[in-house]
Amino acid sequence: MKISQTWISDFLPGQLPPAEQLAEKLSASLAEVSNWQERNAWLNEKIIVAKIISLRPHPQADHLQIAQLSNGQRHWQVISAATNIRRGQIVPLALPGATVQTPKGDLKTITAREFRGQISAGMMTSAQEVGAGSDQQGIWILPSDWEKHLGQPLIKILPALKDVVWEIENKALTHRPDCFGQLGLAREIAASLKITMKVPPYFQNHWQPHPKKPWLPLQIQVKAGDLCPRYAVLALRNIKVTASPLWLQQRLLSVGLRPINNIVDATNYVMMELGQPMHAFDAQKLTDKTIVVRRAREGEIFVGLNQRRYQLSHDDLVIANHGQPIALAGIFGGENSEIDEKSQEIILEAANFQKATIRRSARRHGLRTDASLRFEKGLDPNLAIPALKLTLALIRLTSPATIASPLIDHYPQPVKSKTINLHPQFVNQILGGKIRATTMAAIFKRLDLGVKKKRGLGWQLTIPTFRPDLKNPIDLVEEVGRFYGYHRLPLQLPQRPLRPTPLNRAWQNDQQARQLLASLGFDEIYNYSFVGQQLLTAARLKPKIAIPLRNPLSPALAYLAPSLVPSLLATAKLNLANFNQVRLFSVAHVFRYQANQQQMPAQPKMIVALLSRRQVKTETIFRQIKGHLEIFWQRLQLPPFQLKSGTLPAYFHPGQSGQIFLGRQLIGYLGLLHPLVAKNFNFGQNKIALFELNFDQLSPFIGQGDKYHPPYLGAVLKIDISLKAKNWRQAQEKVARILADSLLKISLRDHFEQKYTLHLELKSNPKSRQRWQKLLRIINQQE
């Protein structure tokens, strides 16, 4: 929302503080002023209003003319190539020292120059060159009644050319429909500056206009009263569509609107002043003079001012005439009733629509207009009549405009002011301050709230209908806070007992696991929680297991990730362009359907760690990743895991991977990447091994696995032994079964196919030696 200094000055007496100070004030009391600037800061007083008193061709150049300009006393000779100038016109004259902008927006300073032997003492300018709009076609012809301003600087006559404009982001004012107009913003500024605002004379809700006959047979039928609390119309004739007054055009430009013609500009001006969107229909384009407010029919077609077709539904509200929609209510006008240069009879509409309907409709059709922006916030229906009065007054500045119908006002349930009881003590309790009651009362009065003292109960405050955001006592606390100044509150830390807060074990475990993986040489990766079909398929996962987004940003982000692996593989591939090998891990949630897809998705936290190596034996890299899992397990003091073969996720190599069990619980997978997946990701010479764990299942066991064993202080026997076994586990079991508690340590020295060499550490005592002999006997028998 833009705030125009010249505009708000209509309502604020006296001199406003400097722009920067006012920005600071507004930021502290209303919402952050995101920026402020002076329009055409470069424009100076060297551009004056002058009259063309003679024109003759340049003797040496066909396309140039020599003009004599006058301020009433002095004359200047100016050379011009413009074709739209005539004797007697009033134009802007830039004298030496004036700054103008080029069509590209660069600035240049005017000097006296010679054009083919003729001196030009200055330059006549276009509107664009003096920052008065976008028109670059020819010289800006000023109104003929500006004769009285001859010789005066342009910026004195049109101060809005150098308007100061502050801007607050719309979303910061979401709750304040009153601040979507200059009047409401002026009220805020008055309260902030502690001055009394001048309320404009049209601001009374009662009005009885006097139409001249013959009346237009205007009728309205509100068929969807629930969606349209108020609908007021007035017909005008003797309309002459022309340009708006220059000051009005400049104000519209200040707040970011493009001037169009006197009718459209008037409705826009009213919207920008009061926040009440207005609409004007060309009455002669209507089939009959009955206007219907109704829900759209399913599939009904509406053609907007932009000539686009919109297919409507029963949830849209339309303004219709003779069965045809002529406007999408509160959002957009229709092409079939648009005002044009030939319009002579118009119907002005000032209405109020139910906010949710407008919002839904505008979003559905992608038509978020200045009007819908305001209606969706919940406008005060009592603005309609002041808005109509102001529109009429503005149109009459440039056009005769006879009232051609009585005021027709459908307003079955007028909205009245509400009251809220408030105790000053409550305000101080919430704010934590010691603000005096009189200070609070003064703030309320400046905001146009009625303040009535109630004995022992504080105040009864009357809330004006333009402040729908003030609903509860707590809302009034904010009004005190922002105008009193939050920075004036004494800072005080809350008191609390010294009881320790509960410890979140899951959080601690999470941090510990990440730290551990990093210390094992793995780099942590954060990938998006979204994934695309392409990555899923590359990892041999079926997209149908993934939960699709209704509104993805791109196909690559179309699903909630059902696994961390596809994205982590992509990250590995990305980094292998810069590194010989990578070790990566990720800890994040994955998302999967419950048995019933309408239920909240399951979202377990997973850990995936992967490592890559070139030119490595399968067994080596397998033992490397398994070793990492083992040390991870030990350090987190987890009870031992078992690796079993069984069903695996499709990205694991079926013969080189296993399921990780903790007790009876399947808790993850470990192994090598499936060769097809490796191919899909173009890993080439790089072998990838990884493990994947369900951290939610794992976390409760962290710290549970460790028992204390007294160290064995006796002598230790260190022996190697070779034996045949089906696999390493069986080899261990064979030895362990016989050596029983003599065995202190067992490890694999080496193996060739199914012959394993074990390194053993035994308690050195007679019993151990007996067992050892027994073991040798058995092995010799078997081989």
Add this chain to the structure above:
Amino acid sequence: MTIAALRRQFQQELKKVNQDRQLEALRIRYLGRKGLLNRLFQQLAKLPPTQRRRRGQAINQLKNFFRQEIAARQDQLNQNLLTHLEKEKIDISLPGKKPKLGHLHPITLMKQEVANIFQRMGFEVIEAQEVNDDYHNFGALDIPADHPARDLWDTFWTREGFIPITHTSAMQNWIYRQRQPPIRVAVIGRCFRHEATDASHEHTFHQVEAVYVDHQVSVANLLATLKAFFNAFYHQELPLKIRPSYFPFVEPGLEIAIGCPFCHGRGCPVCQQSGWIEILGAGQIHPQVLKNGGLDPKKYRGFAWGLGLERLIMLRYQIEDIRHFHRGDLRFSQQFR
């Protein structure tokens, strides 16, 4: 063997010794428990007592002689070694061979740092549920469907109507229902906004939110608490700048800027010469929100405030592009530890 012969043999062998190892072997051979000298001592017992004494003295002399000779030779060897060390010079300017350590992601590091301060302040740290329903993300926070405030959060939806949370406030209702006041919780979580990405916008980001509910909780408490947080975070006293702001679930709603910790408010590139850094949204929890959470707003009040972790990191390290965080490029993330 005679004493004299043994002495000669020792002297000859000693001459050949030029390494510590050889000298030690020599020592053991002559002076060890089963050494040649001890063998001579053992033979003493067989001699008649008259000779025993003289011979014993002679062997002891020989033993002392061996000891002195060995010590002297050891000195010599040490001396040799010292001269030799001079020649063993290496290029100490060669680079070290680093063991390969991994790195935690900067967001994890910032989570830890922030959680640590909250825990010191007595807050319980919890993590946000990343996908939630409309009620928790909006409804419970007093943002019904078709409320224009929904524009403040561009939202992703799953086909079934669930929401990758737009803010950590989606946890508030759950927190109120799980606990009895006094409630002091810090929520850390990943949030999502449906918006196009560029150097300063990311659809996925991380927030931390403080929630405090008790009998008497005021705006003054809120301001003091978050000031204490930032003083701890930046290790310095920082002023606050307070703006009114609008979020439907707080009333009053505030936007807080802190004095720029990098230039002490003098103006620098980090604060864009303003001396201030806009850092968080805050406010008193709306009574309706407490009520939705099963708490009696007549008895309890609270405050909440939330801030973005990426922003804290970007400010500290002057990171130019928010997209680095989720790009997975190790050349970015290995710089943090």
